[in-house]
Amino acid sequence: MAQMHHLSQKAYDRLKAEHDELTTVGRVDIARKIEAARELGDLKENGDYHAAKDHQGHMEARIRQLASMIENCEIVEGTDGDVVEPGSVVELRYEGDDDTEKYFYGSVEERGIEYDIISPRSPLGQALVGKKPGDRVGFESPTGAVLEVEVVSIS
Secondary structure, rough: OOOOEEOOOOHHHHHHHHHHHHHHHHEEEEEEEEHHOOOOOOOOOHHHHHHHHHHHHHHHHHHHHHHHHHHHHEOOOOOOOOOOOOOOEEEEEEEEOOOOOEEEEEOOOOOOOOEEEOOOOOOHHHOOOOOOOOOOOEEEEEOOOOOEEEEEOOO
């Protein structure tokens, strides 16, 4: 089963526009570059041709990624602040710290927001889902250390 992506309407619209641009203008542009590079001669030692084909491969991979996200997404409008869920801004206090930090809990495709992002698929993101202010959760960091955070607030 495909993975569900939680996106704001703004992020969905941006990803849809990027997909449309790549599948139309992007494909035509890269086809022209490949054709121009072919006209230069020997394809074995043609750096322009190999660069254009490499670019085409990266572009097609991004098109597939975008198509999957668009097809398997749920638009989130924000939250009521009761529990951690996609679209929340979560204020956390790490164990041993007096300071707090705010994060956006949602897709890494949410660009242009003022907070760092916690992905729901990350170890911290998985530990936070459904938690309420005052809850403490432990999670294993990528280095293997077990860290604990307190949910201070949700907005």
